[in-house]
Amino acid sequence: MPADPSHPRLVAHARRQLDRLTGAPLLLHPEGAVELSETADAIVRLCNGTRTVEEIAATLAAEYDAAPDALHSDVRNCITELAARGLLA
Amino acid sequence: MTLPRPYGLLAELTHRCPLSCPYCSNPLELTAREEELPAEAWVRVLAQAAQLGVVQVGFSGGEPLLYRNLSRLIATARSEGMYSNLITSGLGLDAGRVRELRSEGLDAIQISLQADEATLGDAVAGASAHDRKLEAARTVVAAGFPLGLNVVLHRRNIDRLDAIIALAESLGAVRLELANTQFYGWAFRNRAALLPTLEQVRHAEQTASHHAARLAGRMQVIYVLPDYYEQRPKPCLHGWASRSLTVNPRGDVLPCQAANAIPDLTFDNVRTHSLGWIWRESDAFNRFRGFEWMPEPCRSCPERERDFGGCRCQAAMLTGEAANTDPVCELSPNRAVVDAILAESMTDAWTYRG
Numbered sequence: 001m002p003a004d005p006s007h008p009r010l011v012a013h014a015r016r017q018l019d020r021l022t023g024a025p026l027l028l029h030p031e032g033a034v035e036l037s038e039t040a041d042a043i044v045r046l047c048n049g050t051r052t053v054e055e056i057a058a059t060l061a062a063e064y065d066a067a068p069d070a071l072h073s074d075v076r077n078c079i080t081e082l083a084a085r086g087l088l089a
Numbered sequence: 090m091t092l093p094r095p096y097g098l099l100a101e102l103t104h105r106c107p108l109s110c111p112y113c114s115n116p117l118e119l120t121a122r123e124e125e126l127p128a129e130a131w132v133r134v135l136a137q138a139a140q141l142g143v144v145q146v147g148f149s150g151g152e153p154l155l156y157r158n159l160s161r162l163i164a165t166a167r168s169e170g171m172y173s174n175l176i177t178s179g180l181g182l183d184a185g186r187v188r189e190l191r192s193e194g195l196d197a198i199q200i201s202l203q204a205d206e207a208t209l210g211d212a213v214a215g216a217s218a219h220d221r222k223l224e225a226a227r228t229v230v231a232a233g234f235p236l237g238l239n240v241v242l243h244r245r246n247i248d249r250l251d252a253i254i255a256l257a258e259s260l261g262a263v264r265l266e267l268a269n270t271q272f273y274g275w276a277f278r279n280r281a282a283l284l285p286t287l288e289q290v291r292h293a294e295q296t297a298s299h300h301a302a303r304l305a306g307r308m309q310v311i312y313v314l315p316d317y318y319e320q321r322p323k324p325c326l327h328g329w330a331s332r333s334l335t336v337n338p339r340g341d342v343l344p345c346q347a348a349n350a351i352p353d354l355t356f357d358n359v360r361t362h363s364l365g366w367i368w369r370e371s372d373a374f375n376r377f378r379g380f381e382w383m384p385e386p387c388r389s390c391p392e393r394e395r396d397f398g399g400c401r402c403q404a405a406m407l408t409g410e411a412a413n414t415d416p417v418c419e420l421s422p423n424r425a426v427v428d429a430i431l432a433e434s435m436t437d438a439w440t441y442r443g
Binding site: 083 | 139144172306332
């Protein structure tokens with residue numbers, strides 16, 4: 001399995017865009033599109049290549065008034081999945 | 090059943106191509122230049138596609154750079170909010186052209202390579218192409234474009250994966266697709282010269298997976314399995330006419346680029362119908378939507394939700410009936426047809442595409 005990125009960022013060939021039909025956030029890439037959940041979208045928007053996974057979880061926790069520890073594994077899983085699909089590095 | 094919406098469009102602008110690869114998936118009867126759809130029609134098609142929900146378009150062919158109004162179509166895709174990917178041989182892609190395409194809004198470029206070195210690469214392409222491809226790839230990277238590479242694998246190049254991957258790495262590709270030959274069109278005709286051995290396939294799988302892990306985060310390595318050697322079929326198109334569509338050079342709209350392989354399907358054309366009408370009403374699109382059309386063993390198989398019965402084109406080509414279970418499936422009563430192909434004697438002689 002590919003290693004998880006420590007400071008995740010959107011890869012250069014992916015583009016985030018809101019869907020014209022549904023308004024849902026999409027990640028577009030050379031082979032197609034991935035629809036993001038609201039949470040996944042919030043995570044992706046924090047992946048700027050400088051924040052760590054912990055920092056992303058902490059930022060989200062502050063925003064949603066949740067415990068960072070509770071969010072950490074969700075954030076980690078989401079990043080792992082998008083990295084496995086080649087969208088985060 | 091609620092009608093799904095398409096996300097992807099494959100726009101096959103022309104069948105003309107400077108290469109003659111024997112694994113080409115274009116149909117044996119290639120469309121002549123005079124019959125190609127004019128740019129105005131493509132502009133209309135792209136706008137209709139965006140309205141239908143398409144968010145990603147692949148400009149392909151043949152060689153899409155040979156289509157005179159490519160820039161205009163890329164600009165249209167961008168103004169319609171679609172992600173565009175150019176799927177090219179790389180021949181004709183110089184710095185000026187790359188700048189032009191980029192300024193029109195092209196998102197990504199994918200260049201095909203046939204091997205890691207010129208002798209084999211040129212022999213596969215049937216043209217002096219390899220060195221020009223490398224130059225094009227370097228030009229793309231120098232322009233700051235994310236470079237995708239794809240290499241179709243077959244018996245003569247599949248043992249060279251280490252070198253192929255090293256080349257992609259040295260070129261600075263962000264994505265490398267290693268796709269075993271899918272046997273449609275010219276590739277089906279040439280299968281006895283292209284099919285790798287089981288030993289080659291297993292070795293290649295290990296090599297690809299080793300490098301994919303090593304390069305994680307730097308270059309995405311995608312390995313597409315050779316399905317004749319699988320026990321279960323590929324989930325072709327994620328279900329017929331469910332996520333994407335293809336418009337070929339003459340304007341026929343196909344659920345899949347290989348759908349010409351199904352002799353009793355007729356395709357509607359964008360010159361006479363809108364893309365939306367075709368997506369909803371065309372017999373070719375509705376024939377295998379959902380699960381109702383499935384015979385046994387698919388009909389009662391729990392796997393049908395995952396693999397959709399495999400590939401309709403492959404079922405038609407190998408069993409004579411498109412609705413049959415893809416004969417790659419070990420549960421298919423026709424699996425022996427695939428095994429017979431795997432047991433066929435191999436040849437080194439192939440026919441270059443026309």
